[in-house]
Amino acid sequence: MSVTITYQNPNSITFIFASALTDWRKNIFERVFSILALLCFPVYISSVYLCINIKHWDLVVFDTLVYGIFLLVTFASFIPLKVRFIVGSTMAYIIGVAYLFVLGPAGAGFFWLFIYPLLSCALTGTKSGYIAQVINFFTLAIIGLCYYYHWLPWPKIEGYSFFIWCVIALNFMVTNILAMLICGYLISIMAKNLSLTLNSRYALVVGLATALEGSNIDTQQHIHRVALYVKMLAEQFSRSAANEKDVVTDTDNLMLASMLHDVGMSDVPDELLCIERSLSLDDHEEIKRHCAGGARIIKEMLRCDNNCPMLQMAKDIALYHHENWDGSGYPQNIAGELIPLSARIMRLVDVYDGMTSPRHYKEISGHSKAVAFITQQSGRIFDANLVRAFLLVENEFAKLNPNSHLSEPQVYG
Template sequence: MSPFAGLLRELTASNESLCIWRKVVFDRIFTTLAFLCIPVYFTSVYLCIVQGLWPMAIFNTVVYATLLLIIYKNNLANRLRFIIGCLLAYMIGTGFLLAIGPSGAGFFWLFLFPPLTGVLLGRNASYWAQILNAMSLVIVGICGHYNWLPWPSIEGYNSIIWAVVCINFVAANAILTLSVSYLLEKLFSSLQSTLTSRRATVIGLAKLAEYRDNETGAHLLRMQHYAALLASQRGLDKDAPNELTGSFVEEITLSAVLHDIGKVGIADAILLKPGRLTPEEFENIKAHPVIGAEVLDSLIEFAPQCSFIKMGRDIAGGHHEKWDGSGYPKGLKGLEIPLSARIVALVDVYDALTSPRCYKKPFSHFEAVRVIVAGKGKHFDPRLVESFMSVHEQFQQLSLSSLDDDPAYTNVPCLQAVEPSAQKVS
């Protein structure tokens, strides 16, 4: 299987969507927890210091610092973030049990551990969380029975009561965790179906323009991969725009294919002309961003919350705008151009340059890079050009893999008849 075919398989998978959904849940839970624990943290540390329980005070400080770290450290991998978050619940629960005995607080946090693990890491991980809970309770019970722990004396409490409590705890926890996992699987199945329908709808819209423009499906795939790659790289910068989130990357991966949807309104005689356009024809084809934006804007009336169609509208209407304001159709300048349109503008030019057409030979990757660098601050957002230069070799790999896989590009008989400098509006 070629690298491009492998990327196609990754693109159609919904793991990214699931991870983003889990990240939203994680942020909601742990951000709220961090806020609510502010008075709890200071109170507990103060009481521990007064009672001379320095190890517990240090433990509380480490736990709260870790909580803040996994919330606010941006470059932390999401799965690692989820694992640490789940283990925090386990550590807090076992910490309470070891320090002060069979307390409600200790059992509460341990009870939370498996369901939380199921939500953030999946059903299989929740099984291991339940096993870890059960083993920990057995070990803590043994240590308590032999007075190896500094537990306060509780009249009438013995190992039999501990065993009964733990058995009921494990059984109730297993029921809740399995129920949560089952419901989440159903929810995820529904989410997958929705995402698949959404992708099918967008690809269907994009193919309306593709079929009329002698493009291939590989062009749409390249646009998706290029846009996702450039957006992801820009998102790693310290000055990355606030809107450049994981959801943004997912949406632009889908919506990038809608950039030329407006070509459905351009006459075939102009759209399929195998050569340079006359000034009049060029003015006519320049209407396709307006047409595309209007088509998608009409869809938004029926689905006002559909963010990927809104982004598609911005891309369709703005991917021919230029950073210096010399583009069309509105002559937008700089940050007036939507970020999604600025990203697609760059990757669309790269694909147009490096792909063979009946009216031109393909530029080499390095020739295309020179064109893009020359357009920094003129045609393209300067920061996006810098991000592009950080990953341009990956662009080259995707381009070569795609063209090798695409039979439509293996034999283009008219390439020798047209000068490579002859370029048509993409």
């Protein structure tokens, strides 16, 4: 899921969900090409063996080079995704042309040329698919002319002629265009449905959070601001993580889940939430109920989709976001890494936002005091590794401080 967060000022934050098609394409590319990398290994070995037997040393070098590039674009995540898509689909074209030039219609050239436009369409868009079709057309025309003038060392095929080549090439193009049109149509429908699903889920999360926490503009901006803090901190923590288990791989779902951290406040009496005096011990105990209450609400939602990662994180956050690193928190007094990472992130963010945002029952502490408090409580209330990550992005947090005013709109994505 890809999301861009925009704000004109700290009190006007909105989310814009981009198409989820890029993430879908990335998943399809990595899964399909990983399987192909394994399946093509025996094909590569057999092809090299065949080429050695017929003394086509140029093809041995070519096959080795192509398979090496194939492995590189499949597994080298440091290469930009669009480059991997383009190279991956172009590989099918190169392999197809090589087979047709050397082995003619008896080889697998037509197969690889057939999937070239389909891959281009699926990975980089319908326009790329049409360009691939045009390239295929001229490629087949050029190869046909080379065959007609006997410039190609094809193995002899009894009864095969230039006319047969033209008929096969024409049928190939018609079938290929039809398959690509179907592929493009299905992808466009899927992209539309993915976009509707993401926006609907976002609307439901915001609607539920504001309905249960309090349906006013301050609440909406609070949950959006907290979500953005969570995204910033999780991404920085992942970049500086020493262990794989500390890498947050789904920051966008975590961001949505964080919006539901206080849905359990619906269990707390309204008069207690609006109280302006100091809270008594009984008041504190009453408010503490919101953790278990929020987890209960989200658990009921999970009955409809027990495998939803966003709701799983939301349940952890709602239940554990007041647990402290040293075990002095509530409601279960768990400590250290027993506290889910999502809840540890939310704990720090919740304290920061509470100290830097207007509250009817206390004065604003401000950004500097919040940073000082979080630093002081490192290893006590907060995970020390998270505090170190927070200090690297605290200037970004300051830009969202409700008491700071920015003259120009900012964009985070």
